[in-house]
Amino acid sequence: xxxLQESGPGLVKxxxxxxxxxxxxxxxxxxxxxxxxxxxPPGKGLEWIGEIYHSGSTNYNPSxxxxxxxxxxxxxxxxxxxxxxVTAADTAVYYCARTHRVVTARVYYYYMDVWGKxxxxxxxx
Amino acid sequence: QSVLTQPPSxxxxxxxxxxxxxxxxxxxxxxxxxxxxxQLPGTAPKLLIYDNNKRPSGIPDRFSGSxxxxxxxxxxxxxxxxxxxxxxxxxxxxxxxxxxxxxxTKLTVL
Numbered sequence: 001x002x003x004l005q006e007s008g009p010g011l012v013k014x015x016x017x018x019x020x021x022x023x024x025x026x027x028x029x030x031x032x033x034x035x036x037x038x039x040x041p042p043g044k045g046l047e048w049i050g051e052i053y054h055s056g057s058t059n060y061n062p063s064x065x066x067x068x069x070x071x072x073x074x075x076x077x078x079x080x081x082x083x084x085x086v087t088a089a090d091t092a093v094y095y096c097a098r099t100h101r102v103v104t105a106r107v108y109y110y111y112m113d114v115w116g117k118x119x120x121x122x123x124x125x
Numbered sequence: 126q127s128v129l130t131q132p133p134s135x136x137x138x139x140x141x142x143x144x145x146x147x148x149x150x151x152x153x154x155x156x157x158x159x160x161x162x163x164q165l166p167g168t169a170p171k172l173l174i175y176d177n178n179k180r181p182s183g184i185p186d187r188f189s190g191s192x193x194x195x196x197x198x199x200x201x202x203x204x205x206x207x208x209x210x211x212x213x214x215x216x217x218x219x220x221x222x223x224x225x226x227x228x229x230t231k232l233t234v235l
Binding site: 045046047048062100108110112115117 | 222228
């Protein structure tokens, strides 16, 4: 079955860029799924960051759009997140997730069925 | 403030039934399908319900989902101590163009 594994630095300096990668195993990133990033600040709820399709099409959370870039590397079967100009408010557990996204007559069938274990990123000097 | 509203906490005794509500609007729950996630302490979220009321393979039928208008409900019967977790509802918001989640509900099995 498909498994996801996040990786990247656990500590990022304020004003720096957070960079994470999600490796997909047990399946192809070129399947008919989208691939998302979701984060969870300490003691708080889930926040969707954005998603990518293997074609390179992306959708981002408007609240983060100016700072976020999600990319895909089909040769390595992985996708990545970059978040620039980070502050302490970006400290969170970051999850990658396989996403089912079907739109029919403007109705969205949208859910995340496979999640990585998450990686903690702390923004601090 | 989350776009979707859930009660912060619910509790019930082992073996009993509990429901968790998720309230939204016409731009999210009212027009799109709802999913529910279980997050056990210290772990990643896990899909419990998708497309309002469907269960992924391996999810027991003690878990059920429903939707009416701009609200959705997660039901759990035969409560077990292992069900103690945070539960989140989620859906797409067509006005905001973003996946939205509820603030989460902490279930305590007394």
